[in-house]
Amino acid sequence: MAKTEKKKKFQMPHIYVILFLFSALAAIATYFVPAGEFERVPGPDGRETVDPNSFTQIESTPVGITDFLTVIPRGLIDAGEVVFFTFIIGGxxxxxxxxxxxxxxxxxLANKFSKRxxxxxxxxxxxxxVIATLIGTPELALVYIPVIMPLMIALGYDSIVxxxxxxxxPVIGFTAGVLNPINVGLSQQIxxxxxxxxxxxxLVxxxxxxxVGIFFIMRYAKKVQQDPIKNSLVYEEDMEKRELYKHKDNIEMxxxxxxxxxxxxxxxxxxxxxxxxxLNEGWFxxxxxxxxxxxxIVVGLISGLNATEISEAFTKGFREVLMGAIIIGLARSVAVVLEDGRIMDTIVNALGSVVGEMPSVLGAVGMFLAQxxxxxxxxxxxxxxxxxxxxxxxxxDIIGVTRQTAVLAFQVGDGFAHILFPTSGYFMAALVIAGVSWQKWIRFYLPVFLVLSGIGIVMLIFAQLVQWTG
Incomplete structure (x- = not known):
């Protein structure tokens, strides 16, 4: 028994450690991966895109110790828009x-929906x-989460639900991109x-x-509702929320x-x-x-709070999302390192070359993996x-995959991973607002991601076999 108690289960490192290691590995890569770049040319709607035939190797600029010391602060600066949005929505x-x-x-609402x-x-x-597949804004999750969180907790679910x-x-809608201008519309233009x-x-x-996504969420939600202590991945983290939003059946509302x-x-x-x-002004x-x-400010004043109470509430909200805001900057630091070392274009070019060597029947799947x-x-x-x-x-065109299929490979490779990798700013901000650690989220989402990716791969193979042109 003593020996058993001494055995410790493997624990995922803290997200700070994970992101720091990613940044360090990226910095090391700048010493071994040749630097290179594509020429940028005007693209759709005046945006810059790359000239695919312009890749050239350039002088290497490996990230040294002095430069590495600044990547985290610069990551926070580069991700400032997301960082301060996180603070403000928390406040x-x-x-x-x-x-x-x-x-x-x-x-x-809990009383109204308690039985269903x-x-x-x-x-x-x-x-x-549906909203995401029509307008392409999975980032609205940042607004959805704080709105529905209290209700889900009151109904016996948890923060992960x-x-x-x-x-x-939203990420399924964004990935499918039925009328999504951000991924499908832009890619097809290019x-x-x-x-x-x-x-x-x-649409299919x-x-x-x-x-499939709904099934996974409902299955987990039912387990949590039946036995939250045993089945909730965030039972301890949700203690304060359960107390705050607890639904009282026998007390007059x-x-x-x-x-x-x-x-x-x-x-x-x-x-x-x-x-x-x-929807109409392009706000972000x-x-x-x-x-x-x-x-x-306005809702607080109308509801009876004074200026000091509003200010203190904002400050308390800022404190609650502080860790997540720092995580967003840490995640951005990985890209900062790759840009400093000028190897991001090299990685993209290399992945494209690997796909080009694949048999045509696997070309679409290779594009998915590259994306x-x-x-x-x-x-x-x-x-x-x-x-x-x-x-x-x-x-x-070279490997015999239709361009329509290439766009679909981009959709599937880009889309489902939006809520997987910790380098995604809005996703990490959403987890912060939800009070869910990235490690706990991965335990829930990884099986969902694998199944959704499998569906995407089957769709790509089908599109390749029928030479889908749309």
């Missing part, structure tokens, strides 16, 4: 919690997936295809992949006072402004963060498209 929702509005609304709570999961996941509904649905052509096969991917009612209306109006800005994190600052690998260092969908598709388009 704003703490203000809403301080007003008491969230607790009252959650209690009412499981149906909320497929409904919300589908809604979020709230995070998975908010992340898995390789010379009619924009949004081939919609039928993308959406219809197959979404129920509180009602909102007049000021809280007006505050709720104001919050809903801000939400409508947010939707309009994202900076604009949303600015809106959230004013939302916290999946590149996603680790270029987690932005549009950024990856601008770097890789000018190479993958002509390469597809």
């Amino acid at each position: 704003m929702f703490m203000v809403l919690r301080t007003t008491g509005i969230i607790e009252i609304v959650v209690d009412r 709570s499981i149906f909320l999961i497929p409904i919300l996941t589908t809604v979020f997936a 709230a995070a998975s509904v908010s992340l898995v649905g 390789v010379g295809l009619p924009v949004f052509s081939g919609i039928e096969l993308r 991917l959406f219809v197959i992949a979404l129920p 509180r009602t909102m006072n007049t000021r809280q009612k007006f505050g709720t209306v104001a919050a809903l109006l801000f939400a409508l402004v947010l939707v309009y800005g994202v 994190m900076v604009e949303m963060a600015g809106l959230f600052i004013f939302m916290g 999946l690998t590149i996603n680790f260092i270029i987690p932005s969908g549009s950024g990856q498209a601008l770097v890789t598709m000018p190479i993958m388009g002509p390469l597809a």
Whole structure:
């Protein structure tokens, strides 16, 4: 017994350690991987893209000790938009919690859905997936998570259920890209295809992949609801949330006072402004963060808080997301190292060359694997498209893969990994807001990712066999 107790289970290193090691390995690689670059030329909508025939080796610039000492601060600076968005959304929702509005609304919704709570999961996941597949904004998970988290906790689920509904649905919709301008529209423009052509096969991917994602979420959610101590991956982390949002069946529900009612209306109006800005004005994190600052102030004042209480609530919210904000900067430092060493283009060129050596029947799968690998260092969908598709388009012609299939390989390789790699800024910010560590998330999501990737590979093989042109 004593010997057994001494045996320690393997524990994943702290996420700080993991990301630091990634940065260190990238720095070491700059001494062995030849530096190189593509020429940048104007692309669709005035964006810069690469000339696929322009790759040349250049003078090596390995990252030394002095340079490496600065990569983490520079990573934080480069990821400043995501870092400060994370702070502000954390502060704003703490203000809403301080007003008491969230607790009252959650209690009412939990009472209404207490006997059929499981149906909320497929409904919300589908809604979020449809939004993402039409407008291409999986980053809206940053807004979804704090909104649905209290309700999911009150209904007996955990933080991973709230995070998975908010992340898995949008990433499936984004990957399928039925009318997604960010991955499909841009990629098809780059390789010379009619924009949004081939919609039928993308719809099939959406219809197959979404129920699979929902199944995994519901299976986990049911286990958590039945026995949270045994089955929840974040039982200890959720203790404070369970106490805060606990649904009290036998106690008369509180009602909102007049000021809280007006505050709720104001919050809903801000939400409508947010939707309009994202859909019609192209708002992203900076604009949303600015809106959230004013939302916290206005809703707080209307609901009865004074200026000091609002300020202290913002500060408390900032503290709760501090660790996650630092993680985002650490993740960005990996790309900073690769850019300093000027080996990012070399890696992209090498992966393209490897794919070019594959038999045509495996070419599409090779493109998927190449895009999946590149996603680790270029987690932005549009950024990856601008770097890789000018190479993958002509390469597809050479190895006998249709350009439509090459776009699909990009979608699948880029999309499902958006919520896998810790180098993805918005994803790590979402985990911070959810209060879920990357290590715990991987335990939940890795099986989902493998199954979804398997579906994507089958679709690619089918597209290759029928020489899909859309």
